[in-house]
Amino acid sequence: MSKAADVVVVGGGVAGCATAYYLAREGVRVTLVERESLGHGASGFSLGRVDGVAGDIKPGDMEALAARSFELHLELWPTLRGESGVDVQGKLVTSLELCMTDEDVPVRKKEMAHWAKAPGYKVYWLSREDVLKLEPRINPKVRGAAAIDYVGVFDSYRFTVALAQSAERHGLTVRSGSVRGLARRGGRVTGVRLESGETLPCDAVVIATGPWAGEASDWLGVKI
DSSP: OOOOOOOEEEESSSHHHHEEEEHHHTOEEEEEEESOOTTOSGTTOOOOOEEETTTTTOOHHHHHHHEEEEEEEEEEEHHHHHOOOOOOOEEEEEEEEOOOOOTHHHHHHHHHHHHHHSSTTTTEEEHHHHHHHTTSSOOOOOEEEEEEEEEEEOHHHHHHHHHHHHHHHHHHHEEEEOOEEEEETTTTEEEEEETOEEEEEEEEEOOOOOOGGGGHHHHHSSSS
């Protein structure tokens, strides 16, 4: 079999398309296999939000990584538009981290004190009245909210498609098909087997199927 790709990426969501984009940009020959359509699953319907402080980011070593990742994300928006012609509709907004119980309030205010130390962010407290005045559709039981200025939001489907189309400009090949296994030789993966019976030869495989990654357990002999 002639090798058409150095790497086969399984899954056309945001993780698979981002992996394909960065590999292809470095000159790696990449084939991406998606059984439905790009962004068809979770990636096309998820909340497109990024920031460098909130969520699961805890004080410590991950903070610098989170901050730099956020910067890279914002830099990527115009790059992808220039390469793909797709506007991911990215913008910077104010986000509200709601407190729905009295117990939530001191926890959130402690987080606010930490978030406020991050450069570029403005963090402030909104009372229940302020929250409902800003957005009357919020549950009236809200106790207040931490407001964070400088949060990025974008269209997750457009972002996924922009990554793929930009990667295609760098040589990515997109294939439609369902993966049913891996070809091996001497303990190494040598290809990806499709439901059609075709095998795509390669040197490495990236499993980027998100919530469906468990389907690869039988291929790998490892429970995922």
